[in-house]
Amino acid sequence: MQWLLDPFRAEFMQRAFIAAIIIGVVAPVVGTWVVLRRMANLGDAMSHGTLAGVGLAYAAGVNVLFGAMGAGLLIAALLLVFSSNRRLGQETVITVLGTAFFALGVVVISRLDTGVELTHFLFGRVLTVQWSDIWLNLALGGVAVLVVLLLFGELRLATFDHVQAEQVGVRVELVQAVLVLLLAVVVVISLRAVGTIMAVTMLVTPAATARLLAHNLRQMTVLGVVFGVSEGVVGLILAYHLSSAPGATIGLVAAGVFAVVFALTLPRRMPHHHRPLD
Amino acid sequence: MSHSRTARRALAISLAALFTASLAACSSVDDTSSDGRLEVAAAFYPIDEIAQRVGGALVDVVSLVPPGSEAHEFEPTPQQLADLENADVVFYLADFQPNLEKVIESLPASVQKVNLLDGITMRQIGSNLPGTDDGDHEEEGDHEEAAAGSDDPHVWLDPANMRTMTATVARVLGAASASDAAAFEANAATYTAELDTLDDTFAAGLAQCDSDVLVTGHQAFGYLADAYGLTQVAIAGISPGEEPSAQTLEAIAEFASANDVTTIFFEENLPDDLARTLADEIGASTAVLSTLESLSSDQLDDGATYISVMEENLATLCASLGCR
Incomplete structure (x- = not known):
């Protein structure tokens, strides 16, 4: 019992847990749609690309979270522009944009004459989360969850039934653009605590685990949040006792849960019938 | 081209x-x-x-x-x-x-x-925190294990x-x-x-202080601490790139609270976020000490020297440690 409570003693660890819980809620809510719409590679590109904004914000002395948000918005806008080119596949454009912004971020950070290192942003520094970061993450995360709940019907139509979506006037590309923005929000709120790389893990892995068990969209979302929050908390407790990198420990716990659920649900999926949601 | x-x-x-x-x-x-x-x-x-x-x-x-x-x-x-x-x-x-x-x-x-x-x-690089090298130390990661016992370059x-x-x-x-x-x-x-004059000024300035504990960002001030009877406790190890574990940070916070530390020092040219985390934790303030590893262009333009920057360090130390 003491082993479980020890990590919560210091206030900076309490902040770390709050940050992990916020990510554990928001990432799977958005991640459900990322998994269902097969946009995981976009999450990856977004997580790397925001580094450009982080580097520039650091150079300008602005809160890096604002820089990351700015880069996320720009990537989302550019994606919309480049996606109109039918000759190039969406995944190609995504990769070109993501790696270009990542490269810009690396160049800017390597030019900074301070002790700032790339790894701080890639893997996060959970001990340095401030209360101001928590408030900003709560606000951004709250808006993201609200947007998903309000657009639940539109998201469902745009994802599963293009034809009906167009009939009832749901603009699929607009829904896609909103999701890209939500992706940026998830990366931003994960930045300080678990870093940009683990943001993708939290976005995809809990939602993917939930997809293996859920019978409908609501179940998948709720299960994803349950996995996300518990993996975040358990990962942090383990990282505290093992003195291991917190972001990566959370990522490993999430991957472990996925593996176990995958193995347990294997027999059910064996007779090759695909279970659609809803 | x-x-x-x-x-x-x-x-x-x-x-x-x-x-x-x-x-x-x-x-x-x-x-x-x-x-x-x-x-x-x-x-x-x-x-x-x-x-x-x-x-x-x-x-x-x-x-x-x-x-x-x-x-x-x-x-x-x-x-x-x-x-x-x-x-x-x-x-x-x-x-x-x-x-x-x-x-x-x-x-x-x-x-x-x-x-x-x-x-x-x-001087040898000691364990980071006085008195804790037996119990907690084995969990503090390879860097500190390797660093403890080798020579301090500062x-x-x-x-x-x-x-x-x-x-x-x-x-x-x-x-x-x-x-x-x-x-x-x-x-x-x-x-x-x-x-010599600088040495005398330091010795006199730090002779009578409320606190003799120097909590710093990384272990750069060991020689200074040894020379003038201070105890250095560093958040990170000997090299600024190292990260402390949550437990190390917690132990430093407890040590600093127990010793009535009112100021956490961080170095110029390095991020101050860990020092701020620690300062928040124990209700202390933060102050900048220069390691003198390099002077900024502004400092050089203002004619700063080793001696003038060390004097600034002394003023910061006196104010923060409550020296008379």
């Missing part, structure tokens, strides 16, 4: 190498450069200042670490590599700047390589060591240019007197 630049750079480097080789081949006696002055390279700021003060106008000092940059991780540019190969003497501290030391090792025999640690008593933060290095520089320069030896000795004596 970049192609022609690469070609020009390659040409410049080969010419420099050719020049050095011919110099080494035909002039083994006269090892001064074309304008007759000794070419002296200094590994980073405090050594730079010693070389400038001792050499005066009689030598040409090449600074390597650019203003405001971090000295540990410094890597010389190709231009500096050429300068180093042309230098008569290189002054450095062993085991402090690994990238630069690799380059220094590979320099031709015409360059005299002087490790200024000779004659200095090295010798220049004790003025007494600056005196020793100044004497070495005067001796080496005097041997390299015998006609100027008396001038070098005189310059060294002037600078040593200033260092």
